[in-house]
Amino acid sequence: MTRPNWLRIERREALTPWVVFSVSFAAIVAALLAAGIFFKGYGVSPVRAYGLIVSGALGNKVGLAETVRRTIPLLLCGVGLTIAFRALFWNIGAEGQLLVGAMAAAGVALFVPLPEVLRLPAMLVAGFIGGGLWALLPAFLKVKLGVNDVISTLMLNYIAAFVMQYLIQGPWKGPTARGFAYTDKFPSSAILARIPGTPIHWLTLILGVVAAVIAFIWVARTRQGFEIRVVGENPDAARYAGISQAKVILVAMLVSGGLAGLAGVGEAAGIHRMLLAPVKLSAGYGYTAIIVAWLARRNPLAVIVTSLLFGVIMAGGDVIKVTLGLPFQLVNVFNGLILFFLIGSEIFMRYKVSIVWRRS
Amino acid sequence: MSWQSWVISTFAFMLSYGTPLLLATLGEIFAERAGVLNLGIEGMMIMGAYSAFVTAYVTGNPWFGVLVAGAVGCGFSIIHAVASITLRANQVVSGLALTLLGLGLSGVLGRPWGGRPLPNTLPEITIPGLSKIPILGPSLFEGHSLLVYIAILLVPVLWYVLFRTRIGITIRSVGEDPATADSLGVSVSRVRYLSVAFGGLLAGVAGGYLSVSYYPAWTEGLTGGMGWIVVALTIFAFWNPGMGLLGSFLFAALYHLSFRLQPWVAPELLRALPYLFAILVLAFVSRGTLQRKAGAPSALTIPYTRGQD
Numbered sequence: 206m207t208r209p210n211w212l213r214i215e216r217r218e219a220l221t222p223w224v225v226f227s228v229s230f231a232a233i234v235a236a237l238l239a240a241g242i243f244f245k246g247y248g249v250s251p252v253r254a255y256g257l258i259v260s261g262a263l264g265n266k267v268g269l270a271e272t273v274r275r276t277i278p279l280l281l282c283g284v285g286l287t288i289a290f291r292a293l294f295w296n297i298g299a300e301g302q303l304l305v306g307a308m309a310a311a312g313v314a315l316f317v318p319l320p321e322v323l324r325l326p327a328m329l330v331a332g333f334i335g336g337g338l339w340a341l342l343p344a345f346l347k348v349k350l351g352v353n354d355v356i357s358t359l360m361l362n363y364i365a366a367f368v369m370q371y372l373i374q375g376p377w378k379g380p381t382a383r384g385f386a387y388t389d390k391f392p393s394s395a396i397l398a399r400i401p402g403t404p405i406h407w408l409t410l411i412l413g414v415v416a417a418v419i420a421f422i423w424v425a426r427t428r429q430g431f432e433i434r435v436v437g438e439n440p441d442a443a444r445y446a447g448i449s450q451a452k453v454i455l456v457a458m459l460v461s462g463g464l465a466g467l468a469g470v471g472e473a474a475g476i477h478r479m480l481l482a483p484v485k486l487s488a489g490y491g492y493t494a495i496i497v498a499w500l501a502r503r504n505p506l507a508v509i510v511t512s513l514l515f516g517v518i519m520a521g522g523d524v525i526k527v528t529l530g531l532p533f534q535l536v537n538v539f540n541g542l543i544l545f546f547l548i549g550s551e552i553f554m555r556y557k558v559s560i561v562w563r564r565s
Numbered sequence: 566m567s568w569q570s571w572v573i574s575t576f577a578f579m580l581s582y583g584t585p586l587l588l589a590t591l592g593e594i595f596a597e598r599a600g601v602l603n604l605g606i607e608g609m610m611i612m613g614a615y616s617a618f619v620t621a622y623v624t625g626n627p628w629f630g631v632l633v634a635g636a637v638g639c640g641f642s643i644i645h646a647v648a649s650i651t652l653r654a655n656q657v658v659s660g661l662a663l664t665l666l667g668l669g670l671s672g673v674l675g676r677p678w679g680g681r682p683l684p685n686t687l688p689e690i691t692i693p694g695l696s697k698i699p700i701l702g703p704s705l706f707e708g709h710s711l712l713v714y715i716a717i718l719l720v721p722v723l724w725y726v727l728f729r730t731r732i733g734i735t736i737r738s739v740g741e742d743p744a745t746a747d748s749l750g751v752s753v754s755r756v757r758y759l760s761v762a763f764g765g766l767l768a769g770v771a772g773g774y775l776s777v778s779y780y781p782a783w784t785e786g787l788t789g790g791m792g793w794i795v796v797a798l799t800i801f802a803f804w805n806p807g808m809g810l811l812g813s814f815l816f817a818a819l820y821h822l823s824f825r826l827q828p829w830v831a832p833e834l835l836r837a838l839p840y841l842f843a844i845l846v847l848a849f850v851s852r853g854t855l856q857r858k859a860g861a862p863s864a865l866t867i868p869y870t871r872g873q874d
Binding site for chain 1: 667670673
């Protein structure tokens with residue numbers, strides 16, 4: 206490759222957190238600038254639109270609550286995904302794992318006879334197990350048969366959504382739902398408490414933050430976490446060290462899917478208080494969480510920050526929909542652009558690119 | 566329904582639903598043969614579908630719509646090429662980003678176009694002579710658009726290009742051993758760009774076929790996961806155009822036959838079947854190939870930089 210001699214590209218010796226942060230930040234700003242074209246296209250000044258998004262999502266109590274509400278599922282799914290991605294398992298299936306978690310919780314809420322105090326804990330456990338088992342399926346297929354993980358996890362998203370659709374239109378359709386496709390309302394013992402006046406189901410929020418901290422310690426400080434990292438970074442070394450790649454992938458996926466399942470419990474029991482159409486239950490949280498985990502550079506602790514950022518974007522999407530009449534789908538355009546600029550920017554983390562004014 | 570009409574409807578569906586799968590699979594085979602996994606097919610297809618519909622609606626010419634769809638798919642794929650080839654970004658994530666972008670963009674731009682019937686669709690042709698054959702005639706040689714047959718004709722052509730010409734050898738060498746290809750004077754990045762662009766072109770055309778011939782209409786998310794089926798079919802096909810044809814049509818036929826289960830299985834569950842098929846088929850072809858990587862191009866998903874491995 207010929208390179209103009211005014212451009213100098215050097216490999217970076219070490220990757221400092223400062224470089225990661227500043228390059229990521231610049232990438233997001235660049236993506237937002239690029240997305241500004243769409244606002245222009247709709248005849249809205251980008252400055253005004255971004256102003257509305259920030260003030261709408263962070264500037265008042267209602268917006269802030271909405272931001273946190275969106276952050277909760279992104280946080281839980283995102284933390285799980287960092288673990289799967291660490292083991293180099295491409296879990297694109299958090300969306301389906303979330304839905305299965307919601308279905309498991311709804312099943313316990315509506316049909317399992319339990320003492321009232323035990324109902325919520327049982328739902329959380331069922332959600333974690335449901336999401337975890339749904340994630341174990343592609344892990345098994347990969348480990349035993351070598352089935353491509355991207356495809357299997359993605360396909361399982363569709364399957365989960367159709368199964369859920371089937372349940373709410375068929376056997377689980379609520380007698381009181383009057384022809385609508387959803388289940389009955391959960392009994393009060395099956396509803397996650399909210400911070401009064403907000404849609405924030407705080408228990409799930411706390412679980413998310415705790416999960417981020419535990420996952421961070423797990424990956425960084427324990428033997429099993431070490432094994433996950435070795436398998437992901439250097440599979441050959443893992444083999445020589447006698448680390449079972451299969452076991453590592455299975456454990457990582459169980460946790461990854463389980464956390465997504467918890468996010469599903471939160472949406473079902475904390476927000477909607479019933480099981481309804483999959484597209485209504487989850488606004489694509491499982492997919493957005495992929496960007497959340499990637500932006501966090503697969504660091505579970507950093508997910509707390511990145512999930513909040515995407516919480517702002519999603520809440521901001523609601524704001525521009527309501528105040529400017531723009532389609533909520535713009536959020537997906539944003540997300541796609543941000544993801545592109547992020548991965549495109551990684552070359553600046555690996556290499557130092559500078560412009561040389563003096564010809565050599 | 567008599568068994569004749571049953572066979573006819575299955576074969577007819579095999580061609581009409583299998584064609585977009587085939588077109589996009591052929592394209593993805595070329596991209597992956599050159600070493601670039603493009604998971605953005607769903608995004609390129611839906612952008613193709615959107616642009617074909619709008620073009621056909623506005624100009625009244627559905628063929629022009631298909632052409633524009635190919636151009637848009639091609640242009641869209643270049644984004645992935647820049648990210649994954651020039652900037653050496655992770656191909657899995659870049660492809661996902663492309664799909665996300667395509668779904669979002671087509672959703673935003675396509676909002677005013679939903680629910681309108683398309684006045685001019687691709688004409689359905691009847692092949693003289695062949696259409697008189699009992700059962701096969703009315704199912705395979707009548708009532709399909711020319712694009713269906715173009716797609717089928719592409720199979721031997723692309724097989725020949727890939728396995729019997731210099732261009733094909735170059736593409737495969739770049740996907741198998743880019744360092745050697747480079748040392749022989751092949752521009753790895755140029756070959757990869759062109760292969761990805763060709764894949765994007767065919768994915769765009771596949772999407773265009775859906776919106777100006779198969780449905781023909783525009784709805785948000787109309788590709789409904791077809792692009793992901795294509796990624797699975799590419800693996801099933803062992804990166805071979807001939808197997809791509811077999812896989813696409815077999816898949817379409819199985820999908821159609823699954824509707825026979827309607828009296829016993831709920832419609833929502835039937836709609837989940839294609840995705841289940843895709844997993845089962847992959848499980849079947851991947852058996853025991855963990856070590857051999859199922860014949861995938863050796864350098865697939867690995868960015869190339871001269872002088873480092």
